[in-house]
Structure formats: C-alpha cells, structure tokens
Amino acid sequence: MSLTQSPLDSWLPRVPLGAWTESAVDWATGALGPFFDGVAAVVEALVRPLNDLLTGVPAVVVVLVLAGLGWWLRGWKFALGTAVGLGLVAGMPYWEETMSTLAQVLVASTLALLMAVPLGVLVAENKRASAVARPVLDLMQTMPAFVYLIPAIFFFGIGTVPGVLATLVFSMPPGVRLTELGLRQVDKEIVQAAESFGAPPWMVLLRTKLPLALPTIMTGVNQVIMLALSMVVIAGMVGAGGLGDVIMFALSQVEVGSGFEGGIAVVILAVVLDRLTDSAGDRFPSARAQRLARQAA
C-alpha cells in the first residue's frame, strides 16, 4: 500500500480479492480433494507411458518417424529439415528432457482440445454461453502464465501433473475461440440450404458446419500446441521436468551454454510441431475445396 495515501482514498472500499481467492482455493483443496486426485491419476497415466515410450526408443527412431510424418504432410524439404533439426537436438545432452517435454505438450494439448472444441461448438451455437465465455476467455488469456502455477501447486503439489494441468488451462482459450470463429464464419446460405432440406441440427453441425469450419479449427489446434509448448517450459518452475527444468537450472546457475542448448531444443520442437499441425489442417477435403474456391474467386 502506498505511503502517500490521499485522504480521499479512504473512501474506496478495501476489496480483499486475494484473501477470497485463497480461501476459495483452500476450500477446494479440501472439498474437492478426491476429484483432484482422480484428475492427477488420469494425467499421470497418460503422460508416463508416452514419456517412457519416447525416451525408451532410440532417438534415431523418433527422428525418422517425425521426419517421415513431415515428408507425408509437407514434402521432402521439410522432412530433411526435421531430420537435421531433431538430429541436432539428439546430439545435445538433453534428448530425454526434450522427449518428456514433447510428451507433456502432446498430453496437455490433446486434453485441452478435447475440452476446447466442444466448448467452442457450444459457444458458437448458444448466445448465452458465448456471453459468459467471452470474459472468462479474456481473463484466461491475459492472466500472466506464472499465476496458473500457484493453484496448480495447491491442488496437485509439485511435479509433472501440475505442470501439465497448468499448461492445459493456459493453452485452451485459442482452441475455444477459433472453433467458435470457424463455426460462425460458415456461409449462412449453406447452413440455410442444409436446414431448408430438413436436416436436423446435429446433422447440420456434423456434416456441414464442422467440416467447413475445420481449417479454422485446425489453426486453433496449432495455436493450442504452440501455447502448450511455451507453458510447459514455464512449468519447469514447479518441477514438471523436461526442458523447463534444464532452463530453470541454467537460469539459477547462470549457465549460458546449457541454457542455450535447452532453448534451441524448444525452438526446434516448436518449429516442427507448428509446421506439422499447420499442414495437417490442409489435408482435409473441405480445406482443399475451400482453398480452391478462394483461389478461383
């Protein structure tokens, strides 16, 4: 509190927002304990096997699989780039950490999308839900990333689980937003055409709106993964493991070398994931059709 407080300021009521939040979190820790334990068990059950798989197989296999995926989705140039980039990471001392970061990103973003896309559909179809969701999403997106870690620690202690869950919450908003946007942007006349032939709402949604919104939704998927990657590093602060740990350690010891190595590994992982998911969106027939239509226009 400021020392040069003007007398007028005493008119303002004191709002103990922090205290309220604390007591809410306290209450939740106690009352919802079993729920959080269940969530933790699920996340744990997802992350661990994937982590074991990625770190268990030889690095060469992982590099080749991702390069092959790149070849299929984008062509040989990207495959070559992927192989060189990931080869470089494999040549550094932090391959295992990179793989555990990848495992966390994949689990967090998959879970985030499993919630974000249905939420986006709800928000696009329902005005009231949209009115509620908008400020909540704004809040989630502007809240500093570190803040998510605090309740995560409260509910889940330290380790991989709070890291993944904080990442999940942090990366969800663009998934919701872009799903909503994609659905709203579908040509009204096409939706009316579907309705005019007597199609029920679920059919209009599944066979018309969602396929046509898919390119935008895939942009959302891409954004979610990118945000998850950025958050997973921050989650190193709660001992989530992976590259986050490497970078936190380098930061505390002021070790330029290992900090740079960890950073480069994050960058390479980010580029590979970004390009892969970006082009995955273009492989759907609806995306192709719409791209062609745009070119023709």
Next chain:
Amino acid sequence: MSALIVQSLYKIFGNRADEAVRRLADGKPRAEALAGLPATAAVIDANFEVRPGEIFVVMGLSGSGKSTLIRMLNGLLQPTRGSVRVDGVELTTLKPAALRKLRREKISMVFQHFALMPHRTVLENAGYALEVAGLPKAERRERAMDALRMVGLTEWADNLPHDLSGGMRQRVGLARALAAGTEILLMDEAFSALDPLIRREIQDQLLELQAELGKTIIFITHDLNEAMRLGDRIAVMRDGRIVQIGTAEEILTDPANDYVAQFVADVDRTRILTAASVMEKPQQVLDVNAGPRVAAKALRESQTSVVYVTGPMKKFLGTVTEDEVLRALREARPHLDGYVSTERVRTVTADTSVADLFADCAESQHPVAVLDERDRLIGVIPRITLLSALAAATPDEPTQGQDQVDLVGTKGEPA
C-alpha cells in the same frame, strides 16, 4: 385447392413487434408508421395464394422484403404474425421436427449463391435432401443421377462444385431441389448471380423442366424482365408490401399505382405484349360464299380496299382486294371463291409476342391476320395499331417509343 396460402403475414425485426404490427395495419408507409420504434418491418400484411403447377414470381428491389418473405414460406424465418399454409398445413405453429418433415416432403429451395457444400461432390450435393431423408445409398445415387440428368450434368457427378462454372453450379442447386421430389420449389434470386447470357439459358431450361414436371414454383427476383419471362403470375413488392398481383400483361397494361407503372416503364414490352392484346376487331369479314356485290358494298361502306374472307367453320382463307372484287363483278361470278389470295396478308397466332410481329407487319400488305388455334380469324393488326399500342404502353418514355418506330423503319416499313 391452392398449393400455398399466405394470409396477413408480417415479419418485424427488432423490438416491440406487436406495436409495430398495430401501427402498420392501417396501410401507412412503413417509414412513417414505424418512426420512433426500435423495429424494422420486412414484410407487411402479405396475402396471396399460389396455385399448383404455376410459377409465381415475387418481384421487388432490394430491401422490399422478398427474401424475408420466401424464408417464411419454409420456416427458415418465423413470421411475426399471420399464416402460411403449405398444402393445407399451417406452418407457423409446427414443432421443429414437424417443420423439418414438411421441408423434406413438401418444399425445397434454390439459393442465390447456390449454397452448395464445397466439400461434397456434385452428386453428393444433388443427393443431399435424400441423405437427410435417410434413403439408402444406392437409391440416393440413382435419384440424384436422375436429377443431374434433367439439368444435363451427369458427367460432372464426381467433381467438386469448385470445378463448375456459376451457371453449372446453379444447375446443381436446381438438381438438388428437384431430387428432393417436393411439389413446391422456392427459388430465391436463383439466377441473379449469373451473367445475362447464362441467365437466359438457365431460364429457358427452367421453363422446359417446368413444362415437363409441373412443379409449383415461387420465384424471387429483382429483375422485371426475368419476372415477366418466367412468371405465370407476378407479385410486385415495395417497402415490405405487395402492391400488385397479376399476370405480366395485367401488370404492364394496368399497373396498380405509379410505382408499378414506373417500374414497368423500362421493360421491353414487345416481348410481353402479345398479338391478342394489341389486335383490333376485323371490320370487313365475309364468308367465301358471299357474292362480289356484297363485298363491293362492304368496301364502299368501310372506305377500305380489302376484305378478309373466311370459309367453313370460320376458317381464315385469305383476302380479296377491290381490284379482285371488281374483276369478280365484271366476270359476274356468284361468289368470291377463286379470287381469294393469301399473298398479300401474313397470319400470326394470338400468343405471338409483339417483338415477333414487326417482320410480319412489314411484309404484309394488309393488316396482319390473327388466328386462333383452329385458324379462325379473331383479329387484325394494322401497322398503325402496332405502333400506337407501343406508344400508348410507354407514356413516360417518348425515346423508347421513338426507338421502336426506328426499329420498324429499318425493316423497310413505308411511312
């Protein structure tokens, strides 16, 4: 029984709809009636019936409410007030599921910008209604193919809509509606996005299909020429209200108010007006058994030089001129048989458009004879009548009348 009946139908957007309807009910213009209300009226007190098998055109400029009107006919928009009955079923009170059933079975729609699904092939688009109806795939394919055949697009069945030109895409839109097999077709500015030549072609195609299928079509357009070309009857809309309903000819020759008159001022009347609407009663018609003396008397009394001659069953035979009557008199023949000539007169049918009359009028020495389907003489069209009919039809447009005189002039018409 009417295929579709619309009664006192209103659509108000915005708030306080009841108050808006109350204020509009006494017929005041909408801008005046709704001043100060947070509401806009798209459709005001629409009343009409569409007969089975007719093309009913709703014509109006943008903002006249025609697109809103058509969307209330299949429940895409919920009317504020009034009644829509499709095949006897009141549509405004139907539950969503019943409404969808009605759309599947009774009424389908063609859209202005085609509204094809870009991720589905032409065939899948054409079969959409059948897919919604839950038909098995083989039957769906067969019926969609039939519909594509009707519009001449079978070889494009496996392409995506993107591969097709605008005109072809709209034919897919039409095929999709036809495949649904509904009696009623709503067409919302269906041809407006096409360029003029293509538009004409697809209009012709629609008319051909209609002659074959006899659907009930409600066609929305802002193009008067299109309305006149397609419509069995036309409803003219202005500022949310229907100001006149009638055939193309009725609207041209007897506009309900100045707005309609002004609207139709630009239309090419020569394509709408028919021989029947401009012809005159033939003055001198004689049976072929009449004697030359009777003919001479008729010529003398009417101060003309030609008599139209009919045979058994009033069948038109040709004309005799004063020279031939004189010759018959000299040769003391008992009747006109043998003097009748068809060389100096052209004949047309009653439904010939005025545009097609010019050549006949120019080449016919005597007024053109108008015959009915059994070749009976029902009227004649002297050149001056043709010209004055055009002049009378365009009171505010002297230049247009002038154009038409010039047009005749170029065909070698002597003054």
